[in-house]
Amino acid sequence: MQKWKKNIRDIEPYVPGEQPQSSNIIKLNTNESPFAPSPQVKKAIEKYDYEKLRLYPSFVCKELKGALKDIYNVEEDEIFLGNGSDEVLALCFMTFFNSGKKILFPDITYSFYDVWCRLFNIDFERVPLNDDFCIVKEDYYNENGGVVITNPNAPTAIYMEVSEIEDIVKNNDDVIVIVDEAYIDFGGKSAVELIHKYDNVVVVQTYSKSRNLAGIRLGFAMANRELINALEAVKNSFNSYTVSSLSQVIAAASARDVEYFEKCVNEIITAREWTVEELSRLGFETLPSKANFIFTTNKSISAKELFDFLKSKGIYVRYFNKPRIDQYLRITIGTKEQMEELIKAVKEFLNK
């Protein structure tokens, strides 16, 4: 063994869904949007003066923060931007979870949380969801080093009311509560209003899902100024410029196109409700979803076998070989046509 080897960080990373390159694939495995970004994005790219790329991106990001400010009713200095919400969350973990006490998050939730804990040496405890896969707010009232709630939760898609989030925030006034709202736009209500009522809550959102812009890497956090300043200091101790100039311009253009945004989100919701209904006729039980994906099971079949069958038909969904959820599939909601193809393939599997 090489002598330097013992000092190399050895870590089990987060594994994202597969990214098949073929264009014949129906890709329902990574919760991307089936729709193109806003046409305003196209215009913004065309209008952009590429010569400006010789300069570092704007440090203050005034244009983008200005656009977000109006949507969320917050001030510019209550917004923190990052290179995807994964970066924002990673920096939040580094900034806020330094008590030495265990932080709490559900046993079934976004699987990056424990990866960040291991990366940053943060103790954690997975709090079991109840038998209906719901978060029980009282389970988060014990002494802890911080709380992370995904709302709607992933991969369950189950939404929690803001009043319940508020109870968790209120009962944890000595630590920071992070609300990861990656999927909030598909029927839920953001907890962002809480940031003006409580100084210990951070709301994180992304442009990868409801904004159809996974490719630009843009996530953001909203919280009171003091928390944002602390995040900025840690970010500036890691990488001064994390959001590329073009991503800033593109996200700002998308943010301002409310009409297109609502149209896309509504089409996803309609396709979701249709899919849940169709699956129900085929014997599937689907957890109540307010996300752009569903989590579904059918007691009479093997989820893994259905997953493999769909893949052989060119339909990629997500399967987690983990306790409690190994009979479920997570299926991203695509276009109505894609969901029709999915249902057709599921029927074929059932009739084999």
Added chain:
Amino acid sequence: MQKWKKNIRDIEPYVPGEQPQSSNIIKLNTNESPFAPSPQVKKAIEKYDYEKLRLYPSFVCKELKGALKDIYNVEEDEIFLGNGSDEVLALCFMTFFNSGKKILFPDITYSFYDVWCRLFNIDFERVPLNDDFCIVKEDYYNENGGVVITNPNAPTAIYMEVSEIEDIVKNNDDVIVIVDEAYIDFGGKSAVELIHKYDNVVVVQTYSKSRNLAGIRLGFAMANRELINALEAVKNSFNSYTVSSLSQVIAAASARDVEYFEKCVNEIITAREWTVEELSRLGFETLPSKANFIFTTNKSISAKELFDFLKSKGIYVRYFNKPRIDQYLRITIGTKEQMEELIKAVKEFLNK
């Protein structure tokens, strides 16, 4: 004080050069290029199908790695891409410096290194440059937890021969040696050939300087597969997708335009030599530069006063109020016309 406050990370961040917004400014303070990116970048942006932005960026980055592979004579799996070389370096620090021993870097060098050490709790020792502001290779032969060399060094601009870098690598076979080559294209020779001879060296470069693309945030590391795999695992424990789809396409287009690249670099070198000569006539001593900036002093004047005067004239350069270098200015090399303006203003200051 709020109860949560004691667990918030409190850190002194890296402070980048000012980013004035006025277009009347001659901006010679952050080592950006005065030239537009390659015209191929413009074409690549125009040709890009914006609908693809709905998807996550490519995980394997084949197009960009393919372009880099040919330039540096390395394999694709010997390349690691990141969101600017600052992110690449930060992830290197996390991945490679876990021995508990002090890592070594010069007392005068890129001031982000000690910020990363504090962020990741890495012990470090600043090794003094000699009286000529040169790195003395033998000073890095003692037991240590790793070595970081910027070549050419910043803000001194002084270049070290690859043979000397090799001696440092050879004499540190139990740790990782990082060679930060942000400025290597302006007259130096990359140490990248060493990665096939030694398994403990990592060479880091950026598209922010010689590629005129600071706005896209693209940096990369080259090393043997095992080190690259370790870096990938840490990256994937932090943020799965760090380089935006557009940045990948833009960097690949730029990489292939060798002719434009060489033209820009040669113009910078010519303007640099002219500037050094002119300053010498005005009594300045400039350290020998192989970078796109110079580090210069004039014993008969106060560097800070000249800095303030230039700023009042709309010419931004960089001043570091630090021991040993507080009588120096770091001046980015702009266009010939910009350097003529600089010299005019310096003359005005001297004749006051």
